Amino acid sequence: MGPCVSPxxxxxxxxxxxxxxxxxxxPKLKLAAFLAGCAEAxxxxxxxxxxxxxxxxxxxxxxxxxxxxxxxxxxxxxxxPRTWLSLTAQGRAAFDxxxxxxxxxxxxxxxxxx
Amino acid sequence: MGTEMSPEAALHAADAVRRAAADAPPRWFPAVVAxxxxxxxxxxxxSTLIGGAASAALGVSGVVLLAVLLGLHLLRVAQWRxxxxxxxxxxxxxxxxxxxxxxxxxxxxxxxxxxWGVTGRPxxxxxxxxxxxxxxxxxxxxxxxxx
Numbered sequence: 079m080g081p082c083v084s085p086x087x088x089x090x091x092x093x094x095x096x097x098x099x100x101x102x103x104x105p106k107l108k109l110a111a112f113l114a115g116c117a118e119a120x121x122x123x124x125x126x127x128x129x130x131x132x133x134x135x136x137x138x139x140x141x142x143x144x145x146x147x148x149x150x151x152x153x154x155x156x157x158x159p160r161t162w163l164s165l166t167a168q169g170r171a172a173f174d175x176x177x178x179x180x181x182x183x184x185x186x187x188x189x190x191x192x
Numbered sequence: 193m194g195t196e197m198s199p200e201a202a203l204h205a206a207d208a209v210r211r212a213a214a215d216a217p218p219r220w221f222p223a224v225v226a227x228x229x230x231x232x233x234x235x236x237x238x239s240t241l242i243g244g245a246a247s248a249a250l251g252v253s254g255v256v257l258l259a260v261l262l263g264l265h266l267l268r269v270a271q272w273r274x275x276x277x278x279x280x281x282x283x284x285x286x287x288x289x290x291x292x293x294x295x296x297x298x299x300x301x302x303x304x305x306x307x308w309g310v311t312g313r314p315x316x317x318x319x320x321x322x323x324x325x326x327x328x329x330x331x332x333x334x335x336x337x338x339x
Contacts, residue, residue, distance in 0.1 A: 097199070104197065104205065111206035115213030120276025127212050155273050162278075177206060183199035 097183070098176040100145045105130050105138040110147070110173045113165045118151075121161040139163055147172055215279050217268060222333035225264055230326030232257030237318025289335035293328050300324025 101107050108128040113119055125135050142148035147169030151162040165173065197205070235254030239247045272278050285293070301324070304317035311317075 097202075102197075102202075107197075107202055107206055108209045111209040112213045114206075115210035115280070116215070116277045117280045118278040119213065123276030128209055155276075160276070177203065180199040180203045180206075184203055187199065 095179060095182070097179050098172055100142060100147060101173060101176045103138070105134045106142060109135060109138050109142065109163070110165065110169065110176075113148070113163060114170060114173050118162045118164040120155075121163060124163060142169065145169075213277055215272065215275065215277055217333055221264070221268070222330045225261065225333060226326035226330035228257050228261045228264065229329050230322045232261055233322025233325060234319045237315045237322060239315075240313060240318070241315035285332060285335045289331060293331045293335075296324060296328045296331060300328070 101110050105128075108130060109124060112124055112128055121132070121135065121139075124130065125132050128135075130138070139148055139150060143150055147166055149164045149166050151164070153160050153162055232254050235250045235257060237254075239249075239251035239254060242250070300321060304320040304324070307320055308314060308317040
């Protein structure tokens with residue numbers, strides 16, 4: 079089966095029926111998927127659960143934030159500072175579309191298997 | 193990294209991580225919440241139906257149970273914050289569960305209103321709403337994270 083990455087494009091809008099490039103690297107995919115399963119998550123919890131290093135997660139979060147898909151909020155639990163991450167409504171919709179595209183590509187791939 | 197991943201592998205990875213974010217309540221939580229919610233409202237309702245010293249005792253017991261119910265929910269919120277994952281309230285349930293919970297609430301509310309109209313006293317509706325609150329809570333909490 080072919081790769082799920084379409085050729086580089088200048089804009090952030092995925093081509094119709096193509097996977098969204100914002101979610102095509104594993105850290106970004108894992109981050110978006112984790113946040114899609116909850117309302118909000120702590121940065122450290124995401125690194126632990128998704129097995130992503132803090133620096134990689136930071137880069138992924140910044141990229142998704144710049145795309146308008148992720149919201150970063152600074153907060154506290156007790157005296158501990160926490161960074162909370164959540165998908166924006168636009169991010170949830172884009173990720174749902176991305177999963178739908180992956181599902182369609184997977185089904186097409188299965189259909190073409192001998 | 194992502195360039196070598198097939199759509200199928202990406203889907204599996206996304207599904208596994210998404211499931212890891214779901215935070216089902218402890219096994220005891222739905223039953224305890226259901227019993228405490230039903231007991232609290234039912235006791236307050238019963239206290240309005242009977243007179244004397246027993247009425248005050250039942251009323252106080254009911255209010256204590258309702259305070260315990262509030263405490264149980266605050267405990268869950270504290271657990272979410274400590275774990276670092278705040279669950280989604282809107283889509284944690286399957287659509288079927290959501291409809292069942294909504295139906296229980298609507299039918300129960302209507303039943304309570306009819307009881308109030310027929311009896312003219314708030315006791316029976318409170319008891320009915322207690323049963324409804326318990327059933328609705330149990331339905332929602334046992335279906336948590338299945339969507």
